[in-house]
Amino acid sequence: MPPSTTPHPLRSSNRPGFESGPSAVRLVDLFAGCGGLSLGFAQAAHDAGRRLDVRLAVDFEGLATEVYSANFPGAAAVATQPVEEFFDGPLGSTATLAETRTRTSVGMVDVLVGGPPCQGHSNLNNHTRRIDGKNALYLRMVRATEILKPRLLMIENVPSVVRDRHDGQSVVDRADRHLRSIGYQVAQEVIPLAELGVAQARRRHIMIATASGEPDPRSVIEHATRDAEEHDLEWAIGDLVRTPEGSLLDQRPRPTPVNLARMQYLLDNDLYDLPNEHRPDCHKGDHTYLSMYGRLRWDRPAQTITSGYGSIGQGRYMHPDQPRALTAHEAARIQGFPDYFDFSACPSRSALATMIGNAVPPQLGKAIATAYLALASTMEEPEQSGTAQSA
Numbered sequence: 001m002p003p004s005t006t007p008h009p010l011r012s013s014n015r016p017g018f019e020s021g022p023s024a025v026r027l028v029d030l031f032a033g034c035g036g037l038s039l040g041f042a043q044a045a046h047d048a049g050r051r052l053d054v055r056l057a058v059d060f061e062g063l064a065t066e067v068y069s070a071n072f073p074g075a076a077a078v079a080t081q082p083v084e085e086f087f088d089g090p091l092g093s094t095a096t097l098a099e100t101r102t103r104t105s106v107g108m109v110d111v112l113v114g115g116p117p118c119q120g121h122s123n124l125n126n127h128t129r130r131i132d133g134k135n136a137l138y139l140r141m142v143r144a145t146e147i148l149k150p151r152l153l154m155i156e157n158v159p160s161v162v163r164d165r166h167d168g169q170s171v172v173d174r175a176d177r178h179l180r181s182i183g184y185q186v187a188q189e190v191i192p193l194a195e196l197g198v199a200q201a202r203r204r205h206i207m208i209a210t211a212s213g214e215p216d217p218r219s220v221i222e223h224a225t226r227d228a229e230e231h232d233l234e235w236a237i238g239d240l241v242r243t244p245e246g247s248l249l250d251q252r253p254r255p256t257p258v259n260l261a262r263m264q265y266l267l268d269n270d271l272y273d274l275p276n277e278h279r280p281d282c283h284k285g286d287h288t289y290l291s292m293y294g295r296l297r298w299d300r301p302a303q304t305i306t307s308g309y310g311s312i313g314q315g316r317y318m319h320p321d322q323p324r325a326l327t328a329h330e331a332a333r334i335q336g337f338p339d340y341f342d343f344s345a346c347p348s349r350s351a352l353a354t355m356i357g358n359a360v361p362p363q364l365g366k367a368i369a370t371a372y373l374a375l376a377s378t379m380e381e382p383e384q385s386g387t388a389q390s391a
C-alpha cells in the first residue's frame with residue numbers, strides 16, 4: 001500500500017483556529033477536566049466549517065480549569081466551582097435563583113457535555129463503588145439539561161455506571177426516565193473506544209439525548225461508530241521513541257531497581273507478561289493481575305490509561321522497546337490528545353498524570369459531534385439552510 005498522505009492527527013503542534021467559522025456550535029462542558037470532550041467537539045465543528053463557542057466550562061479543580069483555559073482561550077466563562085453551585089435545584093422543580101442566573105449568562109445552548117467523576121463506580125476501585133454519593137452528580141447533568149435545554153446532551157461515564165444507585169434507584173435509569181419526561185429522545189451505549197480510532201482498549205458508557213425535532217440519538221450513535229479506522233500503539237507513539245527528555249511531558253519515569261530488573265527480564269526473554277516468580281510475593285500464587293508489570297505491544301491498542309501510566313506496578317505500562325514505563329507525552333497521545341494540546345500549566349509529573357488519566361479521549365466527543373452535525377444539517381435542509389446561526 002502506498003504511504004498515507006493524510007497528516008497524522010496527533011503529531012501536529014499547530015492548533016486549528018477553533019474560534020473561527022461563520023456559525024457557532026454553542027457548548028457547555030460540566031466536570032470539564034482539561035477539556036477532552038470539548039476538544040472533540042471543537043475538532044468536529046472545525047471539520048464542519050463551524051466555530052466552537054464555549055459558553056461555560058466548570059470543574060472544581062483549579063489546575064483542570066487552568067489547563068482548560070489555556071486550550072480554550074475564547075471560552076466565555078471557565079469556572080473553578082462545584083457544578084452543584086450552578087445547578088442546585090431538585091429534578092422537576094422550577095429554576096432556582098442560581099439556575100436562572102446560569103441560564104441568563106450562558107444563553108442559548110446547542111450542546112451540553114459532561115463526564116461526572118467515576119471514581120465512585122470505576123471497576124478499578126473496589127472500595128467505594130456503587131455506594132458513592134458522587135453518583136448523584138450524574139443527575140446534575142440531567143438537571144442542567146432541564147435548565148439549559150440544549151439540542152444535544154452527551155454524558156460520558158464508565159460502563160459499570162449502569163449498575164450504580166442513588167437513593168435506592170439506578171442513576172442511569174432515572175436520568176433516562178426524567179429526560180424522556182421532559183421531551184428528550186434518549187439512547188445509551190457502551191462504546192469500545194478502539195473502534196473510534198483511540199489506540200487504547202477503553203470502553204465508555206454514553207448517554208445521548210436530543211431535543212424533539214433533532215436527530216434521533218440512536219442514529220447519532222450508529223453514525224458515530226461506523227467506519228472509523230482502528231489504530232495500534234505504534235500509530236500513536238511510534239515516532240516518540242527517540243524524543244529527548246527536555247520537558248516534563250517527555251521525562252521518562254525512573255523505575256525502582258527491582259522494576260528495572262523485571263523490565264530487562266521481559267526484554268531479554270522477549271516476553272510481554274511477567275512470570276510469577278519475578279512478581280512481588282502477593283502476586284506469586286493465583287492472581288488476576290496479568291497486565292500488572294506487563295509490556296505493551298506495538299501492534300495492539302494500549303490498555304486503559306489511568307493516572308498510573310508511569311509505573312509498571314500499576315498496569316501494562318512498560319514501553320514495548322525500552323525498560324521504562326510511559327512518559328506523559330506518550331500517555332496523552334494514547335488518550336488521543338494531539339501535540340498542540342497545552343498541558344504546561346501542570347507543575348509536576350504527578351499533576352500531569354492525574355490530568356491525563358482523568359481525561360476523556362477527544363475522539364469520543366469528535367465522533368458523536370461529527371455524526372450529530374451531519375444528521376442535523378440534513379434535517380435542516382432545505383428550509384433553514386443558510387439561515388441558522390447555530391447548530
Ligand SMILES: C[S@@+](CC[C@H](N)C(=O)[O-])C[C@H]1O[C@@H](n2cnc3c(N)ncnc32)[C@H](O)[C@@H]1O
Nearest residue numbers: 031032033036037059060061082083115359360
Ligand atoms: C472524569 S473527569 C472529566 C474529564 C473531562 N470531562 C474530559 O473530557 O476530559 C471528572 C472531573 O470532574 C471534576 N469534578 C468532580 N466533582 C466535581 C464537582 N462536584 N463539581 C465540579 N467538578 C467536579 C474533577 O475535578 C474531574 O476533573
